[in-house]
Amino acid sequence: MDIRNIAIIAHVDHGKTTLVDQLLRQSGAFRENQAVAERAMDSNDIERERGITILAKATSVEWKGTRINIVDTPGHADFGGEVERILSMVDGVCLLVDAAEGPMPQTKFVTSKALALGLRPIVVLNKVDKPAAEPDDVLNDVFDLFANLGANDEQLDFPHVYASGIGGWADATLDGERKDMSALFDLILKHVQPPKQVERAAEPFQMLATTLGADPFLGRLLTGRVEAGTAKAGDTLKALSRDGERLEQFRISKILAFRGLTQTPIDVAEAGDIVTIAGMSKATVADTLCAPEVDTALPSQPIDPPTISVTFGINDSPLAGQDGKKVQSRVIRERLMREAEVNVAIKVEDTPGGEAFVVSGRGELQMGVLIENMRREGFELSISRPRVIFSEENGQRMEPIEEVIIDVDDEYTGVVIEKLTGERKGDLVDMRPAGVGKTRIIAHVPARGLIGYQGEFMTDTRGNGVLNRIFHGWAPYKGAIQGRRQGVLISMENGVSVAYALWNLEERGKMFIGAQEQLYTGMIIGEHSRDNDLEVNPLKGKKLTNVRASGTDEAVRLTPPVRMSLEEAIAYINDDELVEVTPKNIRLRKRYLDPHERKRQSRADA
Numbered sequence: 001m002d003i004r005n006i007a008i009i010a011h012v013d014h015g016k017t018t019l020v021d022q023l024l025r026q027s028g029a030f031r032e033n034q035a036v037a038e039r040a041m042d043s044n045d046i047e048r049e050r051g052i053t054i055l056a057k058a059t060s061v062e063w064k065g066t067r068i069n070i071v072d073t074p075g076h077a078d079f080g081g082e083v084e085r086i087l088s089m090v091d092g093v094c095l096l097v098d099a100a101e102g103p104m105p106q107t108k109f110v111t112s113k114a115l116a117l118g119l120r121p122i123v124v125l126n127k128v129d130k131p132a133a134e135p136d137d138v139l140n141d142v143f144d145l146f147a148n149l150g151a152n153d154e155q156l157d158f159p160h161v162y163a164s165g166i167g168g169w170a171d172a173t174l175d176g177e178r179k180d181m182s183a184l185f186d187l188i189l190k191h192v193q194p195p196k197q198v199e200r201a202a203e204p205f206q207m208l209a210t211t212l213g214a215d216p217f218l219g220r221l222l223t224g225r226v227e228a229g230t231a232k233a234g235d236t237l238k239a240l241s242r243d244g245e246r247l248e249q250f251r252i253s254k255i256l257a258f259r260g261l262t263q264t265p266i267d268v269a270e271a272g273d274i275v276t277i278a279g280m281s282k283a284t285v286a287d288t289l290c291a292p293e294v295d296t297a298l299p300s301q302p303i304d305p306p307t308i309s310v311t312f313g314i315n316d317s318p319l320a321g322q323d324g325k326k327v328q329s330r331v332i333r334e335r336l337m338r339e340a341e342v343n344v345a346i347k348v349e350d351t352p353g354g355e356a357f358v359v360s361g362r363g364e365l366q367m368g369v370l371i372e373n374m375r376r377e378g379f380e381l382s383i384s385r386p387r388v389i390f391s392e393e394n395g396q397r398m399e400p401i402e403e404v405i406i407d408v409d410d411e412y413t414g415v416v417i418e419k420l421t422g423e424r425k426g427d428l429v430d431m432r433p434a435g436v437g438k439t440r441i442i443a444h445v446p447a448r449g450l451i452g453y454q455g456e457f458m459t460d461t462r463g464n465g466v467l468n469r470i471f472h473g474w475a476p477y478k479g480a481i482q483g484r485r486q487g488v489l490i491s492m493e494n495g496v497s498v499a500y501a502l503w504n505l506e507e508r509g510k511m512f513i514g515a516q517e518q519l520y521t522g523m524i525i526g527e528h529s530r531d532n533d534l535e536v537n538p539l540k541g542k543k544l545t546n547v548r549a550s551g552t553d554e555a556v557r558l559t560p561p562v563r564m565s566l567e568e569a570i571a572y573i574n575d576d577e578l579v580e581v582t583p584k585n586i587r588l589r590k591r592y593l594d595p596h597e598r599k600r601q602s603r604a605d606a
Helices: 016-026 045-050 077-089 105-116 135-148 182-191 196-200 329-342 364-376 410-421 453-460 499-508 566-572 595-605
Strands: 002-010 057-063 066-072 092-098 122-126 160-164 169-171 206-215 219-228 236-240 246-251 254-259 262-265 274-278 288-290 308-313 347-350 356-361 381-383 391-393 396-409 427-435 438-446 466-476 488-491 509-511 523-528 534-536 577-581 586-590
Touching (some): 002 016, 002 077, 002 105, 002 182, 016 092, 016 182, 066 182, 077 206, 092 105, 092 135, 092 182, 105 135, 105 466, 122 135, 160 182, 169 182, 206 274, 206 329, 308 329, 308 364, 329 347, 329 356, 329 364, 356 364, 364 381, 364 566, 364 577, 410 427, 410 438, 410 453, 453 566, 499 534, 566 577, 566 586
Parallel strands (some): 002 066, 057 254, 122 160, 488 534
Antiparallel strands (some): 057 066, 160 169, 206 219, 206 288, 236 246, 236 288, 254 262, 308 356, 308 381, 347 356, 381 577, 391 396, 396 438, 427 438, 488 523, 577 586
């Protein structure tokens, strides 16, 4: 059977997973009466809750006697490592672009990777049925993007279709029948070349592992494209590292291939096909699985370096161990090392004390998803504020710069530009009308300046702004950037919060806790209205006497507390603060709980 291997790439929320749903449905991968969840490829709980794709996943459909292996990739810049890895095992890409929003930061990132590999994209102008859609203008913008990224003549002569993933149609022209996806299927068969690996079917077996999985019955699973030869269950293979070092020799216990949404056992892994192999115990992502007589490892795609780091430590607060069971540093280290093995965009380093670990990655969202997964698995952690990773170039300190694209209502452009180019040391690159009373702002801002800005941005734009960002490059260090301006309210007692005490403290600032919540000394319970930290007593009740009051007592009506999400909490804290994460709670605290130790430390830092 003929094979085509393609990846669906796009910016976040441009409709990749919805489009794949329709391709599966219309190709007959589902039965007529089969119950299938919306966004079927987003199988992870967090993916469904947040509505984003985090892990790249493969599926396959059959169309006119040809099997099309499709890889659905993440759209958020923080998970770009998944995209970089996946593109090495496909022969073509479908680039989805929202017909209203146009090319966005992640569109630029994934397109540059695809063009560098020599892939010839098919452009799918999605959501053309939106009222604000400008498909022809967006098509011109995509051409300009390709030209700016150095596309060759063949890549610039890209085919395109107009589509609506939610409507389930794709057409070669804007005024087509709008009936089904057959135009896109036919274009894939015509434009994407069959894998060249088919010509190497007679050579010894070779496969580059691109994703790692696990099965309770089969153990470790490695997925990739077969680069040469064939393999059957029971064959003996060996694993080579990137440097060509032999890691292990093993016998294939099972070969699986993607058929619709399920993985089905197959007899033979053939050159050019995307398959999953079980049986190994040490081999991992970027390693080569090959026949015993092969001695050369396949080259793996280089991955962009991480830009931020976060320290994961044990939870040493007085409330440690009450919610979660996995609290030891040894268990935390094992879990982080497993994550680094699967996710090539993450690096884990030990600290001298051995009770904390520095985890480096692409962004706050990537770190937030990792922490969220760990807390759901029963871990308790203390998390530091994200720190930007600097580099040295010719003796000069360099820092990562991010390209920020903001769509905001015209009336809020002033405050956004002032914040980005003023205190956050950004440079305004472009500003133009985006239609429907909105302005598009493009700026290059130090990554340090964007830590904690998302919440402030949403407040400044009354929740109507959309901010997208992606790594742009390195630039000389731009000097100190002011962090959070407000101080915090710190509990000076252990116990349970009292409504009367919180009511009296409301004039001091906004609260992060409500009544009847467990507290401890050094825990942050609110934001001070001034720029200094203030120790307060949230346990102090009303003094009672046996003398009747002359008037009626005032009713205690508390303002609802501010409840931060995990990412908001991590971005909010200062360097001397931590986020305590447990399966049931997210608390803010000072790094040193004892007030005397805090004063000693601040004097030492000064």
